[in-house]
Amino acid sequence: MVREIWKRGFSARSLRYWTAALALGVAAVVLAPYAAEAVRARHRQHAPAAPPMRHLPYPQLDWPLEITNSQYQPLSWNDVPGWSDDDQLAAYRTFRASCKPIAAKPEGSPEDKALGDSLRDPCRDARANDLTDNAAARAFFERNFEPLKISKLGDADGFVTGYYEPVIEGSRTQNEVYNVPVYRRPSNLFVRGFKQDATSLPNKGPVYRKIGRRKLVPYYDRAEIEDGAIEGRGLEIAWLRNQTDLLFAQIQGSARISLDDGSTVRINYDAYNGHPYTPVGRILIERGIIPREQMSMQRIRDWMEQNPEGANELRRMNRSYIFFREVQLSDKDEAVGAQGIPLTPGRSIAVDKSLHVYGTPFFITGELPIESEKQKNPFHRLMIAQDTGSAIVGPARADLYFGAGQEAGKVSGRLKHSIQFVMLVPRSLDPVARGRKMPLPDPRPSEKIAKLFPQGLPKEAAANESAKGLDKGADAAMPTTTAASASETKVPAPAPSASPATTVAQNVAVPQPVPLPAARPRLESDRNIRRLRYGRRHRNHP
DSSP: OOOHHHHHHOOOHHHHHHHHHHOOOHHHHHHHHHHHHHHHHHHHHOOOOOOOOOOOOOOOOOOSSSOEEEEEOOOOOOSSSGGSSHHHHHHHHHHHHHHHHHHHSOOOOOOOSSSTTTTHHHHHHHHHOOOOOOHHHHHHHHHEEEEEEEOOOOOEEEEEEHHHHHHHHEEEOOSSSEEEEEOOOTTTTEEEOOOOOOOOOOOOOOOOOEEEETTEEEOOHHHHTTTTTTTTOOOOOEESSSSHHHHHHHHHHHEEEEEESSOOOEEEEEEEEEEEOOOOOHHHHHHSSSOOGGHHHHHHHHHHHHHHHHHHHHHSSSSOEEEEEEOOOOOTTTOOOOOBBBBOOOTTEEEOTTTSSSOOEEEEEEEEEHHHHHHSEEEEEEEEEEEOOTTOSSTEEEEEEEESSSHHHHHHHOEEEEEEEEEEEGGGGOOOHHHHSSSSOOOOOOHHHHHHOOOOOOOOHHHHHHHHHHHHHHHHTTTTOOHHHHTTTTTOOOTTTOSSOOOOSSSSOOOOOOOOOOOOOOOOHHHHHHHHHHHHHHOOOO
């Protein structure tokens, strides 16, 4: 048609016609967006205001406090049992000692644990005031912290054990009496992500040794080391009387070696061989050798001394092996914890360092057999996290430090008890106050949307599931749950009625995703329509 018009030529009348048509077309194209926006504006004036849409994925929310596999509940100071009976001045002095390494960290240093670097503010207050009164010390903690009852998810209480610094006889040289070596860290021990000469290596995870130039294999276990895998390399710090003395020094993580020349050598934990720790006491209980209620470190030692061959087998079942370093401390100084400061007997505890920050105060309240093995006494004491251990795992799990010597060993050896944990959280992380600032969830969808995307199973699927359940009724009645799985599926204990109902639980079940509608089926007519459209588009192409 265009060719025909071109052949005929343009007259004055036809030229005016086409010019007017072209002008109208250009005006329509230019003014169309403005007209559409005017219609939208008019519609918005009469339509109700819609809530703002939240774009997916949702932004990372700033949770008030999050500790893995734990449940915690804010308390008031009046609800903390025994808080007014403790000597908070002793805990205050221990806390001030922990503030020195906390203040030494550079500002803004990354911290992936729940409390982060929030202890800096209480530490500034503590280092600025050297308190000498118990009432003032109590007021300091109440002013800077909030009490938070904490326990493992599903458990009402926490669990505590005790540890101490053994005093062991030894020698600098090997002889007929002292022939068990105390090794320092070998030079062929590697941990991924750490330099070989790093001063602080993790006490969890794999550890390797190098073969050739590049090949890494797991490090020697206890049996291989006791059989001489690393002897003759000049790694001996001292020599002990027997392997039982060395085992107990490794369990405690430090020791004082009284040498035959009258001097003393102090040793501290430096590294381990990467194999998991197996408690020898648990093996004796499982074999029925020592009853659970009679288990203590002294009973373990007595049994090992009376059964040398059995002790050798029992000891090697714990494949973990500890290497020490010699520390320059006097006889008056206490052992140095993982935080790098001397521990305080009765006030320092070891915690799970993957969850907690060193320097965190914990108020431990309950009853423990401190005075004697047969009688429990009230125990209400504020303690400071300053150490760790490979067997200390969980949010409400601690090892209480009682000092050095035989008496401290007796007290710590009989502690294996459940007890309540109250963690003191800096006010800057107050979970109740910060929880009020959290954004509200998206509004509930309309009834129409809920019908299109049902949360439950369709009626037919639900009927099938119920039919399957009836078929398996006889099998479901059989007790097939093991002890391990039963412990993992405990029913969470209810919170005390006197506490506010603001318990926060982590690791709850993830809701099932909303099912999407079925895809639109592909029909033969759709294929024909697409084929015709393709043919029209390319029919006149050369």
